[in-house]
Amino acid sequence: MAKQSTIRTPIVCVMGHVDHGKTSLLDRIRGSSVVSTEEGAITQHIGATLVPIDAITRMGGALSKVSVNVPGLLFIDTPGHHAFTTLRARGGALADMAIVVVDINEGFRPQTIEALQILRNYKTPFVIAANKIDRIPGWRVQGNQPFLKTFAQQNERVQGMLETKVYELVGKLSDLGFNSERFDRVSDFARNICIVPTSALTGEGLPDILMVLIGLAQRYMTESLKVSAEGPGAGTVLEVKEERGLGMTLDVILYDGNLKVGDEIVVAGNDQIIETKVRSLLKPRPMSEILIEERFERVKSVTAAAGIKVAAPKLDGVIAGSPLQAVRGGNRDEVIERVRHEV
Numbered sequence: 001m002a003k004q005s006t007i008r009t010p011i012v013c014v015m016g017h018v019d020h021g022k023t024s025l026l027d028r029i030r031g032s033s034v035v036s037t038e039e040g041a042i043t044q045h046i047g048a049t050l051v052p053i054d055a056i057t058r059m060g061g062a063l064s065k066v067s068v069n070v071p072g073l074l075f076i077d078t079p080g081h082h083a084f085t086t087l088r089a090r091g092g093a094l095a096d097m098a099i100v101v102v103d104i105n106e107g108f109r110p111q112t113i114e115a116l117q118i119l120r121n122y123k124t125p126f127v128i129a130a131n132k133i134d135r136i137p138g139w140r141v142q143g144n145q146p147f148l149k150t151f152a153q154q155n156e157r158v159q160g161m162l163e164t165k166v167y168e169l170v171g172k173l174s175d176l177g178f179n180s181e182r183f184d185r186v187s188d189f190a191r192n193i194c195i196v197p198t199s200a201l202t203g204e205g206l207p208d209i210l211m212v213l214i215g216l217a218q219r220y221m222t223e224s225l226k227v228s229a230e231g232p233g234a235g236t237v238l239e240v241k242e243e244r245g246l247g248m249t250l251d252v253i254l255y256d257g258n259l260k261v262g263d264e265i266v267v268a269g270n271d272q273i274i275e276t277k278v279r280s281l282l283k284p285r286p287m288s289e290i291l292i293e294e295r296f297e298r299v300k301s302v303t304a305a306a307g308i309k310v311a312a313p314k315l316d317g318v319i320a321g322s323p324l325q326a327v328r329g330g331n332r333d334e335v336i337e338r339v340r341h342e343v
């Protein structure tokens with residue numbers, strides 16, 4: 001029987017300078033979409049947040065006319081984007097797209113520029129969140145509204161100030177070799193980077209940034225997102241952590257195939273390749289409990305894209321950023337070679 005090929009959820013890294021609002025943006029996406037959809041639609045994964053497509057379309061951003069065939073978006077917060085740098089440097093294929101968050105009032109800072117250079121090197125599509133628009137003096141908050149709706153409610157002076165700040169960003173991006181425009185004036189994603197004015201505090205502009213990401217995914221990556229949900233799992237280790245009651249565990253972003261309890265897996269250690277067997281797969285519970293056993297729910301298998309905690313013997317010395325590959329159907333040597341190559 002032919003293996004069924006599905007389009008998996010794109011993985012989106014949130015990058016940018018310290019304090020410009022990366023974590024707040026994700027918190028707000030979780031919060032406001034919970035309000036606009038049925039409870040539990042947005043799920044917290046290990047190291048990631050999954051926002052399904054119906055939650056995104058219901059928020060009603062511009063570009064709603066795009067024909068949607070992406071199942072949702074899986075967001076990864078990257079504090080100081082350290083994780084992203086390490087992962088990329090190791091050749092891991094973690095992020096399909098990125099949001100670069102810039103405080104619109106502060107403009108570009110060193111880590112903003114560094115993030116852009118990384119994205120350019122790896123040809124990763126991205127969008128700019130020109131964040132904290134609510135801090136523009138005189139801004140009248142229209143909570144959770146798409147950008148154009150809230151912009152229309154601002155007086156001319158405030159509108160002018162926002163435009164000036166957006167053009168400062170356009171200028172800075174141009175210095176770095178990127179063409180960019182405010183997203184509602186962009187007709188071709190291949191020619192221009194979209195700048196979406198947002199407020200992580202009030203939710204303004206968030207519907208738009210989600211729709212731009214969906215548009216980018218459709219434009220650029222429906223081919224690369226076709227993965228076999230039946231295939232052996234492939235992922236990247238974000239963190240190696242000791243958990244009480246579980247021993248050493250790996251926080252993994254799975255980007256291809258599936259992973260099952262009992263799977264043989266190959267990961268990279270400090271100075272050798274480690275082969276072991278998945279003892280348990282753990283998903284965080286919606287409400288974090290104090291006791292570790294209750295913080296996680298055990299599952300039998302998980303399909304990409306997803307964030308999952310893996311417990312297994314022999315995990316001492318596994319390095320963060322390591323590839324993780326499941327071995328299935330006699331491809332062991334090939335898998336070991338691939339992991340060695342990717343480290």
Ligand code: GTP
Nearest residue numbers: 017018019020021022023024079080132199200201
């Ligand atoms: P690091 O993880 O330390 O790199 O920072 P971050 O980019 O995740 O920033 P974070 O979300 O922690 O936000 C930093 C501060 O800015 C917090 O006090 C937020 O409440 C505030 N903040 C974030 N976004 C907005 C916004 O849109 N408007 C306003 N007024 N404040 C914001």
Ligand code: MG
Nearest residue numbers: 022023024079
């Ligand atoms: Mg943060």
